[in-house]
Amino acid sequence: MSYNNVVLLLGSNINNPENNIKIALEKIEDVIGLILTKSELIISKPVEFDSYNNFCNIAVRIKTQISPIKLLGKLKEIEREMGRTKDSSYFGAYQDRVIDIDIILFNSIKFISKKLIIPHHKNLFERDFAMRLINEVR
Template sequence: MIAFIALGSNMGDRNKYLEDAIDLINKRVGRVLKRSSILETKPYGYTEQDNFLNMAIKIDTELSPRDLLKKLLQIEAELERVRLITWGPRTIDLDIIYYGNEIIDEDDLKIPHIDLYNRDFVLKPIVEIDRDFIDPRKNKKVSELLEELNK
């Protein structure tokens, strides 16, 4: 299954955390097909923290959405992610943005990612790697969603 993962880091060696996460995803989750360039962005939500490096990857995985979430949480923990403040500082953040064309609405798993429509730092990298991908909830290309957000 094709999935899109958003990555972010704003603590320590941000580039290394992104690279280490991609390496672990490639080894344990699925083959990385494409990766976006890296954007430096201001914090979202909780703003009293350092800027983030953000990017996205497109992967091919055999894992179910639930198992994919489990593996990504394990990788975050291995890369010293600590959850103290909602939207707070983190070594690495790995979010499932899309999992094929599936729509999942469970308490702890929402695909497409529930807040992606408000986050240009998520949409820009996804548009960079697959501008014609159709969002299953809005039935629009991700490039159109980004245009709407930037209006």
């Protein structure tokens, strides 16, 4: 049985963000796989949209047997269970959110589909807060 080494980035900025992150991490371990490493939990300002609500962010490295597309589906299911019924692509812009879980790295593969691009370019190369957290768990 082989496992995939995956880096995820989580963010929340409404309805008790720190608790939302905690709940999402529990759901990830219950449904997806073992969390191997966690970054520090930080507070960051919203990026690419205006909001009065700061984000709580964390990066984690997990091991899972799930493929990239199935993983995306399970992460979206966790987001829906937590109250995020529509993501940014639906609105055409970023908005406040109860939880956001991005797949940043999946082993060392490059994967491109209509729904998913790995590695996650913006978080890996453009957003300072994200790069710092990701580097803590790589």
